[in-house]
Amino acid sequence: MTAVAIIGAGYAGLACAVELVNQDVEVTVFERSRTLGGRARAVMKDDWTVDNGQHLLIGAYAELTRLLRLTGVSPRQTKQLPLTLHIPGQLHLQAAALPAPLHLLMGLVCARGLNWRERFAVHTMLSHLKRKRFQLPAEMTVTGLLTSHHQPFRLRNLLWEPLCLATLNAPAHEASAQVFANILRDTLAAGSSTASELLIPHVNLSELFPVPAARYLAARNGNILIGNAITAITPDGAGFRLAGAPGHRVWPQVVIATAPHHATALLDSTGACPQLSSQVAALPSEPITTIYLAFGPSFALPAPMIGLTADPAQWAFDRGQCGSPEGLIAAVISAPRHEYENHETLVPAVLAQLERTLGRSLPEPRWTHAITEKRVTIACRPGIIRPSIATPLPGLWLAGDYIESEYPATLESAVRAGVRCAQEIMSARTPLGH
Numbered sequence: 001m002t003a004v005a006i007i008g009a010g011y012a013g014l015a016c017a018v019e020l021v022n023q024d025v026e027v028t029v030f031e032r033s034r035t036l037g038g039r040a041r042a043v044m045k046d047d048w049t050v051d052n053g054q055h056l057l058i059g060a061y062a063e064l065t066r067l068l069r070l071t072g073v074s075p076r077q078t079k080q081l082p083l084t085l086h087i088p089g090q091l092h093l094q095a096a097a098l099p100a101p102l103h104l105l106m107g108l109v110c111a112r113g114l115n116w117r118e119r120f121a122v123h124t125m126l127s128h129l130k131r132k133r134f135q136l137p138a139e140m141t142v143t144g145l146l147t148s149h150h151q152p153f154r155l156r157n158l159l160w161e162p163l164c165l166a167t168l169n170a171p172a173h174e175a176s177a178q179v180f181a182n183i184l185r186d187t188l189a190a191g192s193s194t195a196s197e198l199l200i201p202h203v204n205l206s207e208l209f210p211v212p213a214a215r216y217l218a219a220r221n222g223n224i225l226i227g228n229a230i231t232a233i234t235p236d237g238a239g240f241r242l243a244g245a246p247g248h249r250v251w252p253q254v255v256i257a258t259a260p261h262h263a264t265a266l267l268d269s270t271g272a273c274p275q276l277s278s279q280v281a282a283l284p285s286e287p288i289t290t291i292y293l294a295f296g297p298s299f300a301l302p303a304p305m306i307g308l309t310a311d312p313a314q315w316a317f318d319r320g321q322c323g324s325p326e327g328l329i330a331a332v333i334s335a336p337r338h339e340y341e342n343h344e345t346l347v348p349a350v351l352a353q354l355e356r357t358l359g360r361s362l363p364e365p366r367w368t369h370a371i372t373e374k375r376v377t378i379a380c381r382p383g384i385i386r387p388s389i390a391t392p393l394p395g396l397w398l399a400g401d402y403i404e405s406e407y408p409a410t411l412e413s414a415v416r417a418g419v420r421c422a423q424e425i426m427s428a429r430t431p432l433g434h
Contacts, residue, residue: 004027009030010037011401011411014210015414019422025425028225041204052373056198059080061411067213081197082094083095087307088306156172160172170380200304225246231243238250256396256397261281267280283386284378291368295362300327301329310353346370377401389404389417394428399420400417
């Protein structure tokens with residue numbers, strides 16, 4: 001058995017901790033904030049509790065769903081919907097209640113808003129990708145992929161580009177076609193119809209996994225120290241000292257499970273990871289802005305998630321249909337939109353956009369709030385080099401959604417990195433240190 005310090009109580013750090021305590025490993029998690037979840041957390045404002053952003057979960061996210069079950073999260077905590085893309089007045093595509101691949105084929109046949117040329121183009125591109133085993137040139141963008149398969153402009157505008165923004169948080173002309181293909185492989189082209197299901201949480205992102213994970217750790221003698229910032233890591237013999245940790249303990253294993261911009265400072269503090277720190281610092285990032293509009297119990301969207309036309313937002317979530325107070329809408333602006341950084345102009349712009357999309361006037365919201373996470377995710381561009389979980393220092397590890405993965409920087413990537421970290425630590429078989 002070994003003792004492990006984990007810096008960061010986001011999805012990656014907590015996934016690592018849960019896996020380790022299952023192997024009777026002594027685990028202590030240090031978290032600078034007083035809210036669990038890292039970059040996927042609850043935010044309290046004016047007596048409202050909302051998420052700092054909307055994270056789209058899908059049935060293909062096997063590791064996250066496994067950890068939810070392991071930590072006792074009820075399936076009722078997420079609303080399970082068949083793959084549904086609804087843009088009022090323009091598109092309605094919903095997977096049928098049939099086994100794969102018939103669920104998608106019948107969904108295309110019955111889709112409203114697509115002509116037969118467009119339906120055939122979707123089928124043709126997915127069939128071609130399947131024959132190629134979803135392997136694409138590393139330098140190809142999503143726009144390059146769509147162009148090479150002669151996808152009609154309207155289909156790009158209604159289906160592929162919104163999907164790209166929703167899953168990669170990057171515009172199609174900048175996004176990696178290979179990563180997009182990986183998502184298509186594991187959802188639309190998967191051998192199970194449940195893989196493409198949308199999972200919309202009924203609870204906030206802190207309550208979904210971090211809080212149950214904390215309870216799970218506490219029941220197995222794991223420790224979480226909130227409000228405890230670790231400011232430096234100093235190698236000391238066969239282990240590491242942590243500046244900011246209580247006592248003077250030397251930890252044989254340390255996991256840096258923070259956001260990339262915090263990880264670089266910790267790597268620099270070791271004095272032994274300059275190249276890795278530079279690699280992490282060079283990762284391009286993307287912002288996400290969420291606009292909350294509370295209309296009251298008489299208001300609802302035509303679906304729990306709808307696509308929006310034009311700018312500034314791309315998607316709107318009806319949180320009232322998923323466990324939050326009725327009439328609470330979250331509109332999401334993905335990828336850079338510098339002209340919309342002023343929150344005072346964003347709220348009326350999104351309100352007007354909702355009115356255009358729904359084709360009717362809307363009441364004045366009872367409450368509004370805008371949250372921008374400027375570095376919420378790494379930019380999923382072609383050729384980007386993401387670091388591995390190992391560092392040049394034995395016993396020092398990285399975990400997070402920015403770690404090398406076939407997926408974009410999602411909650412699934414975060415928990416996969418945490419689980420891999422735990423597996424590597426167990427394989428190292430380092431003796432217990434104090």
